[in-house]
Amino acid sequence: MNTQASHPSGLDPASVPFDLSIDNVVFGFDGEQLQVLLIRQGLPGEDMRSDRFHMAVPGDLISPEEGLDEAAHRILSNLTSLKGIFLKQFQAFGAPDRVFDEKDREWLTRFRPYPERRVVTIGYYSLVSMEEYRPMPSSFASRAEWCPLQQIPQLAFDHNAIIEAGLKQLREDVVHHNIIFELLPEKFTLGQLQRLHEIILGKELDKRNFRKNVKKMENVVALDEKQEGVLHKPAQLYTYRRTV
Amino acid sequence: MNTQASHPSGLDPASVPFDLSIDNVVFGFDGEQLQVLLIRQGLPGEDMRSDRFHMAVPGDLISPEEGLDEAAHRILSNLTSLKGIFLKQFQAFGAPDRVFDEKDREWLTRFRPYPERRVVTIGYYSLVSMEEYRPMPSSFASRAEWCPLQQIPQLAFDHNAIIEAGLKQLREDVVHHNIIFELLPEKFTLGQLQRLHEIILGKELDKRNFRKNVKKMENVVALDEKQEGVLHKPAQLYTYRRTV
Numbered sequence: 001m002n003t004q005a006s007h008p009s010g011l012d013p014a015s016v017p018f019d020l021s022i023d024n025v026v027f028g029f030d031g032e033q034l035q036v037l038l039i040r041q042g043l044p045g046e047d048m049r050s051d052r053f054h055m056a057v058p059g060d061l062i063s064p065e066e067g068l069d070e071a072a073h074r075i076l077s078n079l080t081s082l083k084g085i086f087l088k089q090f091q092a093f094g095a096p097d098r099v100f101d102e103k104d105r106e107w108l109t110r111f112r113p114y115p116e117r118r119v120v121t122i123g124y125y126s127l128v129s130m131e132e133y134r135p136m137p138s139s140f141a142s143r144a145e146w147c148p149l150q151q152i153p154q155l156a157f158d159h160n161a162i163i164e165a166g167l168k169q170l171r172e173d174v175v176h177h178n179i180i181f182e183l184l185p186e187k188f189t190l191g192q193l194q195r196l197h198e199i200i201l202g203k204e205l206d207k208r209n210f211r212k213n214v215k216k217m218e219n220v221v222a223l224d225e226k227q228e229g230v231l232h233k234p235a236q237l238y239t240y241r242r243t244v
Numbered sequence: 245m246n247t248q249a250s251h252p253s254g255l256d257p258a259s260v261p262f263d264l265s266i267d268n269v270v271f272g273f274d275g276e277q278l279q280v281l282l283i284r285q286g287l288p289g290e291d292m293r294s295d296r297f298h299m300a301v302p303g304d305l306i307s308p309e310e311g312l313d314e315a316a317h318r319i320l321s322n323l324t325s326l327k328g329i330f331l332k333q334f335q336a337f338g339a340p341d342r343v344f345d346e347k348d349r350e351w352l353t354r355f356r357p358y359p360e361r362r363v364v365t366i367g368y369y370s371l372v373s374m375e376e377y378r379p380m381p382s383s384f385a386s387r388a389e390w391c392p393l394q395q396i397p398q399l400a401f402d403h404n405a406i407i408e409a410g411l412k413q414l415r416e417d418v419v420h421h422n423i424i425f426e427l428l429p430e431k432f433t434l435g436q437l438q439r440l441h442e443i444i445l446g447k448e449l450d451k452r453n454f455r456k457n458v459k460k461m462e463n464v465v466a467l468d469e470k471q472e473g474v475l476h477k478p479a480q481l482y483t484y485r486r487t488v
Contacts, residue, residue: 017261018306020338020364062262064362068338092336092366094264094312118308120264122336176416 019114021121022072023059023159024087025166026080028130028146029183031192034199035146036163037135038155039079041107042142053107056156057163058141059121061112072124080144081136086182087126090169091162094120098158107156111140125166127182174200178219181240189227189235190214219243263358265365266316267303267403268331269410270324272374272390273427275436278443279390280407281379283323285351285400286386297351300400301407302385303365305356316368324388325380330426331370334413335406338364342402351400355384369410371426418444422463425484433471433479434458463487 026037038055058079062071068089077083099108099119108115130146137144147153152163174180174197183196194210214220219241227234270281282299302323306315312333321327343352343363352359374390381388391397396407418424418441427440438454458464463485471478 018264020262020264062338065340067340068336068364089335091333092312094306094366096309096311120312122338172416172420175419 017114017117019112019117019119020062021059021119022062022068022075022124023057023093023121023162024072024076024124024126025057025163026076026082026085026126026128026135027166027170027183028128028133029196029199030130030146032195034149034167035130036149036152037080037082038145038147038152039137039141040143040145041111041140041156054103054154054156055147057159058144060139062122068122072122076126078139079137079141081138082126082128082133085126085128085133086179087124088169088173088179089122089124091123091165092120093123093158093162093165095158101157103154104157121162123162123166125170127170127179129183129185131185171200171202178217178240184240187223187225187237187239189237191235193220193238261358261361263356263361263363264306265303265363266306266312266319266368267301267337267365267406268316268320268368268370269301269407270320270326270329270370270372270379271410271414271427272372272377273440273443274374274390276439278393278411279374280393280396281324281326282389282391282396282399283381283385284387284389285355285384298347298398298400299391301403302388304383312366316366320370322383323381323385325382326370326372326377329370329372329377330423331368332417332423333366333368335367335409336364337367337402337406337409338362339402345401347398348401365406367406367410369414371414371423373427373429375429415444415446422461422484428484431467431469431481431483433481435479437464437482 028035028037037058039058040055041053058076060075060078062068063074066074069087072087072089073083076085076087096118098121105115135144135146149163149167152160154160155163170179180193180196180200184192190211193214194205194207197210198205221239221241223237223239225237227237272279272281281302283302284299285297302320304319304322306312307318310318313331316331316333317327320329320331340362342365349359379388379390393407393411396404398404399407414423424437424440424444428436434455437458438449438451441454442449465483465485467481467483469481471481
């Protein structure tokens with residue numbers, strides 16, 4: 001019996017190679033609104049202002065020997081120089097035609113050895129404090145910049161839908177995990193913390209209840225410091241102590 | 245310029261084909277405990293009691309033209325005859341060595357055309373009422389049977405870890421989505437509903453608060469019927485009306 005033919009589904013995977021990639025939706029918070037990190041795809045030496053290709057979230061193919069989380073960290077660091085930040089896998093995207101839109105042909109032909117291949121991508125989202133992490137473009141990213149969630153243009157492939165899905169997951173995750181603090185600088189005010197919750201959850205919260213709930217969180221610690229350089233009455237600063 | 249060499253990462257994806265699969269963690273509820281649907285891998289005509297291969301959750305390779313959700317439904321239906329049930333993608337599993345354990349070599353060599361290939365799998369979970377859905381093994385599943393969560397043996401590949409991760413996701417999802425009703429028969433008692441919540445969340449709930457919260461759910465409707473054939477005092481039956 002020939003083992004090559006023994007798979008009951010009759011599939012011959014040799015004839016249907018998939019490319020596998022990672023795409024990272026990096027959310028940042030500037031104190032007022034949520035932003036997403038986008039890259040402009042290009043090569044070093046190309047006109048930095050070239051808008052020949054669509055912007056995209058930072059992503060690339062997975063290497064043969066690396067795990068998924070490992071690939072996500074490497075790719076984000078390669079393209080944006082961001083290292084050691086919070087990254088969470090949230091969803092795989094695999095519509096058979098997801099990279100075959102006409103708008104993406106030139107990029108694919110130029111940057112991928114096998115542009116005719118179906119690509120399944122695994123979406124990760126990241127949260128960073130925009131004050132503390134400054135992205136720097138590298139590798140095939142000619143630019144890396146923040147874009148407010150409300151102003152995202154048409155992106156490469158299905159990246160608009162990937163951002164939407166990442167935001168939906170973030171909304172659910174903030175309820176169960178203390179990840180929201182990743183978006184804040186080391187010292188923050190309760191006003192900033194409440195505003196960030198409101199932006200992510202998409203609804204206003206009652207200030208008194210919110211503060212009562214925060215008081216119950218052992219990891220949120222009041223500092224003996226106030227805001228500086230603000231025009232209004234300076235608010236007390238807090239910090240989040242990670243439990244080991 | 246040769247486009248074959250132009251990918252800045254230097255990767256040649258042709259030399260690193262991935263196989264892509266789906267694995268389905270099907271949770272069932274028997275009124276008392278959560279169970280998981282397992283298959284015994286084998287071929288028709290083989291001794292049905294053969295324990296030559298480990299049991300596994302129902303999974304298989306994705307076909308070239310199908311989307312991920314579509315593949316999940318086809319594979320589950322192929323192996324267990326379960327159709328039209330709730331399925332939700334929850335996580336991709338891609339440790340580079342996840343199929344290369346010695347315990348899995350014989351199965352891989354027998355059932356996969358390219359047993360040396362790395363396989364990334366996308367995990368889905370399903371919820372079914374055990375009263376209403378009866379799995380029937382087919383294709384390369386010689387058996388399909390329910391196994392209580394507490395008694396799951398060592399499974400093929402990393403399937404024990406996949407079940408764990410599916411359960412973790414289910415715990416978070418019941419808080420946001422009315423998916424728990426997928427696990428119940430069409431008519432159920434509030435006692436069953438509470439017990440199911442307690443099992444999934446892993447904690448006891450206060451009966452009075454629980455009933456007060458259920459009363460607020462417009463979709464949970466009291467029927468003009470009571471349990472039949474029980475030894476204790478028959479409880480009132482409820483149903484869940486899906487909103488369109």
